Amino acid sequence: MDITIQAASGAIAVTGFADGPPVKAGPAIADFLSGTHLYGAILTALYDRERTGLGRLVEVAMIEAMFPTLASSLGMLHSNRDNPLGRTGNRHSGLAVSPYNVYACQDGWFAIICNSGEHWANLCAAMGRPELTADPRFARNSDRVQNMAATDAAVEAWAGGLTRREIFEATGAHRVPSAPVRELTEVLDNAHMRGRGMIEQIDHPSLGHIAVPGSPMRYHGTLQAPATPSAALGQDNVQVYGELLGLGAEEVEVLQREGVI
């Protein structure tokens, strides 16, 4: 149901460019935000039960799990109720920070964000244009927001001539928050993701040698449970009906023969 919740929550309306159609986020954000909220709510109730001895019904509405993520867009709405569209492309969703954008470069795209004056000064140094920090159009973040097109143009003029690697070397050396826009294949093959066990390679009976995700939640002192292929339909019947529910081997066989399980 991800797309319907993205639509009803306002997430689709604020994704995309002002002169283009509304766009669904590619990742299944509504599905996963709902699931992680529910996991947190369940654990909270279990923790509460340890202290009080009482269980509790917990509830997470998908649309409500999405709502807080729209904070920047809602902030812009508050300050400018006449601009209900709210699609800002790759710029900050509240148009409140600059530079904040995805810039075209020689071999793709590159994201840069300056959350402080120091970031901006560092970016100017990285771009080899320290004089920009003295330009009144770019002095404070509020000035850069006021002159967002000129600010973005200055960054784009620099980034456009470089590769993602060259940009990252410069921004990394000058401590500017930034990242390449990675294609999926790059993410999937990323040595760091694999080294940390976030992406595991397993042998699946029907799909072959495939990559599957680990868990983003890490508990020091406990190893991640190794990834296993999802079970085929009925694969665990004997264990579930026989061992867990205590049915005899014949009873399980009858259920299987009669197509009940």
Next chain:
Amino acid sequence: MDITIQAASGAIAVTGFADGPPVKAGPAIADFLSGTHLYGAILTALYDRERTGLGRLVEVAMIEAMFPTLASSLGMLHSNRDNPLGRTGNRHSGLAVSPYNVYACQDGWFAIICNSGEHWANLCAAMGRPELTADPRFARNSDRVQNMAATDAAVEAWAGGLTRREIFEATGAHRVPSAPVRELTEVLDNAHMRGRGMIEQIDHPSLGHIAVPGSPMRYHGTLQAPATPSAALGQDNVQVYGELLGLGAEEVEVLQREGVI
């Protein structure tokens, strides 16, 4: 840092249209997915501590919190490694379900998804075109995926002549999963969101009468904590330094006078 994690995780690469640039999701999905994962991890460790008496360091990497949300795009990558771009616009991120899209209509856009043959039959009935269910191009989901352009065209031809309300009345009556693409103002003023307390109206000392989010996690038997304005800088100094840390009134005054707090 939301935009950098969206970039590095692959989320930006798979958002947008195949013939357009990569697009950042408007909502701050990386920020919030990381936070909710961390909340769940902390509660898990607290629950574990109740049983074992031992605390634990927990860890969530933002990029890892994003990765599992790309499952549909990764599925497509697995079946077609030659299509690394992976931007499918408002269609299913794995191009594995049809109809699944955002359709233009008279007064905006409307999201429709058919997860089963029953959904599709119901949509055909809602559109007043029951004969489509007998069309071999649209028989099974795999057929509709194969003929996605024709499938979308059939839905679009119907939706394009109607308003969001008219579409929703038809899809609702026929039990087809669907939702209007709501503008932010509609979400903010939504009676259901307000009735459930997900959006609360508070009086803020500097911002005035503003709407703020409640919590998506509901625990039956416990009322939501009422929303309050965020505290001004230093507002709680006396309580924190005096009451919680036990400093005397004079000591707090000295710290304030000397600009320490």
